[in-house]
Amino acid sequence: MSINPAWYLSLSVVLFAIGALGVLVRRNVLIMFMCVELMLNASNLAFVTFARTLHDIGGQVLVFFVLVVAAAEVVVGLGIVVAIFRRRASANADDLHLMKG
Amino acid sequence: MLHVTYLIILLPLVGFAVLVAAGRRLGDPAAGVVATVAVGASFLVSIGVYLDLLTVDAPVRSYSQNLWTWIPVDRLQVHAALYVDPLSMTMVLFITGISFLIHLYSIGYMKGDKDFPKFFLYMNLFVASMLILVLGSNLLITFVGWEGVGTCSYWLVSFWFTRDSAASAGKKAFVYNRIGDVGFLLAIFLVYDKVHSLDYQVIFHRIPEIGPANVTAICLLLLVGVMGKSAQIPLFPWLADAMEGPTPVSALIHAATMVTAGVYLLCRVSPLLHASPDAALTVAIVGAATAFVAATIACAQQDIKKVLAYSTVSQLGYMFLAIGCGAYTAAIFLMVAHAFFKGLLFLGAGSVIHGLHDEQDLKRMGNLRAYLPITFITFGIGWLCIAAVPPLSGFWAKGDVLDNAWAAHPALWVVGIVTAALTAYYMSRLTGLAFFGSDRWAGSHGDTPEPDPAHAHHADGAVSEPHESPWIMTVPLWILAFFAAIAGVMAIPDSQFSLARWLDPVFASTLYHDNLSSTALWTLAIVDAVVAIVFVVIGLRLWSQRADRPALEGAFLRGAWYINELYDAVFGRPSERLAAFCADVVDPRVIDGAVNGVAGAFRGSGTVLRRTQTGYVRNYVLGITFGTVIVLGFMLTRMWWGG
Numbered sequence: 066m067s068i069n070p071a072w073y074l075s076l077s078v079v080l081f082a083i084g085a086l087g088v089l090v091r092r093n094v095l096i097m098f099m100c101v102e103l104m105l106n107a108s109n110l111a112f113v114t115f116a117r118t119l120h121d122i123g124g125q126v127l128v129f130f131v132l133v134v135a136a137a138e139v140v141v142g143l144g145i146v147v148a149i150f151r152r153r154a155s156a157n158a159d160d161l162h163l164m165k166g
Numbered sequence: 167m168l169h170v171t172y173l174i175i176l177l178p179l180v181g182f183a184v185l186v187a188a189g190r191r192l193g194d195p196a197a198g199v200v201a202t203v204a205v206g207a208s209f210l211v212s213i214g215v216y217l218d219l220l221t222v223d224a225p226v227r228s229y230s231q232n233l234w235t236w237i238p239v240d241r242l243q244v245h246a247a248l249y250v251d252p253l254s255m256t257m258v259l260f261i262t263g264i265s266f267l268i269h270l271y272s273i274g275y276m277k278g279d280k281d282f283p284k285f286f287l288y289m290n291l292f293v294a295s296m297l298i299l300v301l302g303s304n305l306l307i308t309f310v311g312w313e314g315v316g317t318c319s320y321w322l323v324s325f326w327f328t329r330d331s332a333a334s335a336g337k338k339a340f341v342y343n344r345i346g347d348v349g350f351l352l353a354i355f356l357v358y359d360k361v362h363s364l365d366y367q368v369i370f371h372r373i374p375e376i377g378p379a380n381v382t383a384i385c386l387l388l389l390v391g392v393m394g395k396s397a398q399i400p401l402f403p404w405l406a407d408a409m410e411g412p413t414p415v416s417a418l419i420h421a422a423t424m425v426t427a428g429v430y431l432l433c434r435v436s437p438l439l440h441a442s443p444d445a446a447l448t449v450a451i452v453g454a455a456t457a458f459v460a461a462t463i464a465c466a467q468q469d470i471k472k473v474l475a476y477s478t479v480s481q482l483g484y485m486f487l488a489i490g491c492g493a494y495t496a497a498i499f500l501m502v503a504h505a506f507f508k509g510l511l512f513l514g515a516g517s518v519i520h521g522l523h524d525e526q527d528l529k530r531m532g533n534l535r536a537y538l539p540i541t542f543i544t545f546g547i548g549w550l551c552i553a554a555v556p557p558l559s560g561f562w563a564k565g566d567v568l569d570n571a572w573a574a575h576p577a578l579w580v581v582g583i584v585t586a587a588l589t590a591y592y593m594s595r596l597t598g599l600a601f602f603g604s605d606r607w608a609g610s611h612g613d614t615p616e617p618d619p620a621h622a623h624h625a626d627g628a629v630s631e632p633h634e635s636p637w638i639m640t641v642p643l644w645i646l647a648f649f650a651a652i653a654g655v656m657a658i659p660d661s662q663f664s665l666a667r668w669l670d671p672v673f674a675s676t677l678y679h680d681n682l683s684s685t686a687l688w689t690l691a692i693v694d695a696v697v698a699i700v701f702v703v704i705g706l707r708l709w710s711q712r713a714d715r716p717a718l719e720g721a722f723l724r725g726a727w728y729i730n731e732l733y734d735a736v737f738g739r740p741s742e743r744l745a746a747f748c749a750d751v752v753d754p755r756v757i758d759g760a761v762n763g764v765a766g767a768f769r770g771s772g773t774v775l776r777r778t779q780t781g782y783v784r785n786y787v788l789g790i791t792f793g794t795v796i797v798l799g800f801m802l803t804r805m806w807w808g809g
Contacts, residue, residue: 088787097783162781 189283346394396428421509450490457483594705
């Protein structure tokens with residue numbers, strides 16, 4: 066017995082959309098961070114689904130790459146967030162517009 | 167000694183190098199001695215080469231020496247090669263010989279000049295360039311010498327460059343020569359395009375392949391080149407202004423180097439000219455016109471050197487006339503004779519100028535025969551030579567040219583004989599004003615129009631009597647006077663001096679006057695002689711007692727037919743206006759407009775685009791999201807509808 070892959074893909078799309086919306090609408094840097102993670106894992110889910118459906122191990126391999134990249138990103142990203150938080154005592158992304166042209 | 171031909175060029179170059187390295191330390195007069203010895207040694211080598219060349223059998227009497235391959239590029243193979251034949255040998259002998267005498271004379275003339283070593287440095291380079299020019303075995307080597315001569319003439323004409331007129335005269339000489347050089351360069355390109363070689367002998371063998379129209383084009387382009395170098399109409403005014411240089415330089419330019427280069431080049435390419443009667447006729451007409459125009463101008467000049475300068479232009483016109491009539495030997499004969507007597511006249515004029523403390527105005531001379539006896543005798547010989555009084559060399563040389571003109575184009579002969587009359591007249595005028603009559607130099611000194619900076623040692627302000635020049639200046643005068651007087655022996659047919667027999671392997675062309683009957687030749691000779699003597703007498707009668715005859719010196723002639731003014735109006739002023747237009751309109755609007763416009767466009771687009779850089783992360787994310795959606799949407803539509 067197996068579940069129709071369409072369900073997994075639908076879940077993946079929903080998770081991705083929630084993540085993208087979160088990045089767009091939230092101001093808190095930490096929340097935005099978590100939303101990015103959500104998007105990454107939504108794509109991981111899609112990869113695994115396709116790997117299973119198409120019998121291609123490549124999809125699962127890619128997931129490991131994504132995980133590694135996500136881990137590295139978290140290390141760097143959280144480091145930056147902590148540094149900003151120390152200076153400004155706030156985690157509002159809109160306060161950080163020094164790069165305005 | 168044929169295998170050491172390269173030494174002829176190398177020796178003056180070594181002299182040049184020594185003077186570059188140590189000229190200042192050698193100073194006055196050692197630097198001059200070094201330069202003179204270098205040229206003298208070159209002359210001795212030339213004699214050795216000449217004697218060796220005589221042992222080569224006559225029909226192919228030539229020797230070429232390949233020094234190294236200069237430009238080996240695919241089909242363009244240019245060798246640094248020298249070519250010795252009777253023509254180039256004739257040139258080399260009189261170039262080195264007369265240059266040696268002029269160098270010797272300069273040691274005396276330039277004494278005391280602060281740039282004494284520099285003067286000899288340029289002189290040596292000048293001679294070396296001229297030797298490269300005549301010895302080159304292909305057009306490109308000749309061109310190297312051609313440009314070297316042009317450059318050195320620029321340096322020497324503007325030698326006293328602190329004087330404005332000298333500086334601009336040098337520039338003028340340079341620019342006129344540059345105009346001619348364009349023609350020469352185009353001719354070289356055309357030759358290469360047609361025969362894929364620049365070597366003279368190869369070119370001459372392939373004349374039929376070039377085609378008559380192209381031969382004519384090549385000849386006319388070369389004519390443009392030699393017009394500049396040999397001061398023919400329309401590129402002649404520079405030679406009169408070149409008188410701003412020190413007098414030995416004038417002598418060198420007029421007698422041995424520079425202006426004879428054009429005549430030499432046309433003789434060198436005589437097979438081409440022979441194949442193109444149209445081009446030859448053009449050369450003859452240009453020559454005759456130049457001879458006449460320059461002679462009329464010379465009749466009314468006041469500056470002793472200007473008279474001589476225009477007379478050179480006129481004599482060069484004769485040489486071109488001879489070349490145009492196919493009488494190359496006559497042209498070379500006149501060139502050699504002219505080298506002697508014009509060198510002599512210039513050095514004599516230099517001696518006069520030197521003796522009169524830098525006075526060049528004929529109207530302020532007079533009766534100098536009493537004060538400068540040696541100069542008078544030698545200059546007098548030069549005067550009678552150029553006036554073509556028999557039996558001096560000028561008579562034979564000019565007679566040769568006129569006979570050929572009569573045989574080829576009688577109309578041009580008429581111009582020639584009128585010019586001969588004018589020549590006799592203006593040279594007698596010059597001699598009458600300078601050496602006869604009353605002393606006009608006394609008391610007029612002090613406001614000379616163009617003081618000669620070389621002679622600062624004279625500038626003590628005191629009016630002293632004219633003095634004869636030192637031996638180092640008079641010895642060259644005597645030697646030149648001797649050769650100017652006897653150079654006529656080259657006209658004796660079939661003798662061992664005969665120039666025609668000597669040059670026969672080069673030209674191998676029958677001279678036109680071979681077709682003339684002996685009666686015609688005698689008649690022409692008598693006409694020449696009578697014209698010369700009559701006009702010498704007229705000139706002397708008119709000008710030896712009175713110095714002031716305004717009726718004979720029209721403003722038109724004094725102003726040299728207003729040719730400078732014409733060029734100024736036709737080329738100079740429009741060019742100035744064009745330059746002003748470029749400076750006032752093109753530069754600020756077009757050039758600056760383009761540069762500032764580009765900068766402005768970037769600034770404007772930046773001003774607009776900077777609004778997108780809000781600094782808010784959410785804006786960027788929105789952009790990325792929309793971008794992704796658009797790209798994905800595009801791909802999906804392609805998938806569904808594009809197949």
